[in-house]
Amino acid sequence: MSNLINHTENSDLLSDISLLIEQSKRQIASQANSTLTLLFWQIGKRINDEILLNKRADYAKQIVPTVSTQLEAKYGRNFEEKNLRRMIQFATQFADLSIVVPLARQLSWSHFLVLIPLKNVEAKLFYAQKAIEEVWGKRELRNQISRKAFERQEIANKQLSTSQPELLNVFKDPYLLDFLNLKNLVAW
Secondary structure, eight states: OHHHHHHHHHHHHHHHHHHHHHHHHHHHHHHHHHHHHHHHHHHHHHIIIIISTTOOSHHHHHHHHHHHHHHHHHHOGGGSHHHHHHHHHHHHHTOOHHHHHHHHHHSOHHHHHHHTTOSOHHHHHHHHHHHHHHTOOHHHHHHHHHTTHHHHHHHHHHHHHHHOGGGTTTOOOHHHHHHTTOTTOOOO
16 A cells, blocks of 8 residues: 555656646746847847948948858857848837837747738737737737738727727637628728
8 A cells, every 4th residue: 555655646746846847948948038039139239229320221231241141150040141130120120128028028039020020010019919918829920910910900999989989909809800700891
């Protein structure tokens, strides 16, 4: 009987330790993603502010490839010219560090790469927040952007603000918008 108790206790102990290890791995990955994303923001900001002087002149065409070549030789492919330009875009489009820090804790660099091409700042922040709330990976984020979840919510809000203002922002889920046939009401 004592052998059975020890086996059960050992099994519980092993299960608890395994859980701790898995949680720690997730925390490490999350911290690494956050640190990398913030690094890329800082690099983009420094290049834009100090080298490009917030201009997109011919000088930028020459200096970004030069900096990229030097960084890539020393630190690897993450610093290819294309990626440096994305870092600059990232820092320009998400200019407020107080917004970037909390987002970077929960979104990966890949998420930001999906958000950067969006023209509308409110749309970027909407999709970033929804990705956090709904735990969207980059594929689902792309899917929601292609389905125009932000635009459909805006349309639903406009319709409801005139007819039923108390329901404003209630219909946030794109699946619900589809169900209510509000998906095809794009007015612009």
